[in-house]
Amino acid sequence: MRVLVLGPDHSDGSLPPYLDVLTAGLRHHGVTVDRHGSSQIPYDQTRHRFWPLERMLTEARAHADQVDLDSYDLVSLHFGNLEIEQLVPAFWADRRVDRPDPPVVYHVHTLAPTLLHEHVPDRRWNSVVQEAIRTLDGYVFFGQYARHQLAGTMPDDVPGGIAWLPTTIPVGTSPNARPALAAALDTPPGIPVISLYGYAAPWKDASLLRSVLERMRVPARVVLAGDLWNQPEQAGVDLGAFVKGPIRVGTGELVVVPGYLGPADRAALVLASAAGVFPYRSHPSFQGSGAIADYLAHAVPVVATDVANLAELVGDAGRIVPTGDPELMATALDSIVGHGVVSVNVARCANARAEQFTGATHAARCLAIYQHVLDADRRRKV
Template identity: 50%
Template sequence: MRILLVGPNHPGGSIPPYLDVLQAGLAAAGAHVERVGSDGPPYDPERGGFRPTSEIVAAARALLSQVDLGAFDVVSLHFGNLEVEQLLPVLWSGARRPPVVYHVHSLAWTLFDRHCPDPRLRAAVAQAAASMDGYVFFGGHAARTLSRPPYVPAATCFLPTTIPPCTPASPRPRGDLPRLASLYGYPAPWKDAARLVDALARLRHPVRFHLAGPFWDDPAQVGAVLPVGVSRHGVAELTVTPAYLDAPARASLVARTSVAVFPYRPAATFQGSGAIADYLAHGVPVVAADVANMAELVADAGVIVPPGDPAALAAALDRFLGDAGHRQRLADAAAARAGLFRRDTHTAACLDLYERVLTRRKVVA
């Protein structure tokens, strides 16, 4: 099978590491895979803002001109809120092309809504997203939420871990040190830092919490002031590292973590967490807010709490920290679910869907 992988292709972000994993998995399964994508969101640091709509459209056209769509059996399409790739289905509408399978990374697209308002383009992107030839959903929440024809083939499977096998990692510490809880990624609008700090201040059991990722030192994006480095919040120690973590750094953090914490809030664009797969794939239990697909991802490998409730979050963490039997049960359940988040599991589901989409195209034709 000849597959064109279309999606952002640059260091950082959440989608590019996933595409690295998917590309490697598809190739290992025998597919011929080529990749094309943007080198970053259409943001101009010198202007201090997003590029004009005309430049964004031109960038999308330039991206499309790099490939011969007719040379492939399937297009695997990926974009989130900001990528210019969201314009490609608009630009190739009506053209001769192979079937397109859309991997749903976001449920709404803010580029032409919030950043570069253009109602016409925003409507065109939404219409194109609702008329693909197949869909990969990273959980049932997106499958239920995104508008699409009911007869179009789809697969519902979880995001795989983006930490490659055998990535070197620091060992978990032993002894009487407080347990480590962690969360990494960008301070997206659905990450509730203020509630996290509130919950940490309520804890009865000591814990070290590591929060890592670009821009956690920017109050405008975080919605709270978080000191860089180490700060105390009651019996909790919070370390903030405002830097992108590559695969070895993510592997080290996950290996040292006793419990992952996802204090999220509801958001229209949010379909589910990618970072959570790194923890669950390595048998790390999770405490998460009940938004989007979090409960489906975690199942019995953690605890789900109401969003926006720091007292409930603190209570869940305190029980984990203070109850050894409870902690072991969650760790065992996380280890049992780990296979759901591995590369080959995800790749097999995607290839099966691509085959079904191709078969349907032949039957319809």
């Protein structure tokens, strides 16, 4: 099978590490894979604003034109809220009407891309993107939640399947935290680390996290790491004071480490953590977490709110609590990092569940979906 993985091909954000893992996994299973995609998010870091629409369209059209579709059996399409890859299928639409191009399978990283809806609003092109998504040939969902949410928005006979997101820490990565992260993870003896990493987003509730820490009985250090947490307008709360070092909150401490975490950083963070914490809330575009797989793949228990696909992913490898309830989340974290019976049982379950989140397992599931799409495509063309 010859597959083109079309998606962001740069060093920022959560999608590129995932695509690295997917590509390696598919190749492990004997698939010939090429990569193609954007070299950056369409955001001007100097001017602190998104690109104008015309620049995005020009870039997307160029990507569409650069791809020789005849060279592939299938296109694996990837974009989240901001990637310009969401526009590429629109420039293939006319061609796909007239000739038997390879089927395009969209990995559903977002339920509703926000780029042309919120950041650079354009009703026409936002509708074009939505319509293009509905007319693709197959879908990889990262959980039942996304599949359920999109039911009715696409034809019932279009193939699709579930493949939970894998860890994006490559096999063999040596833990190596940069100085600021290493300092945050260096706790006194007996003080566990609870962590959350990733960029600040509307569905991540930093205020809830602080409220949880205020209510915990077991002393712990919460490490919040990733892009934009030092920007109040993105984080939703001013966490600037916590960037300078750990500050006491309740019986524990909170520290913020801004900046992107590479694989070695993520490996160090996860392996130093007694638990991962995901204080999320519902959002129209949010279909599920990718970062959570790094914890689950390394048998680190997780406490998360009951949002999107989090309960499905965590299973018995942690605890799920209602959204917006700091008391219950604090109690759940206390039980997991407190070295009691619950902690032992959850750790055992997390260890048994870890294999479900490897890159090889994910790639095998995706490959089965791709084959199903190809079989359906052949039947349509007969």
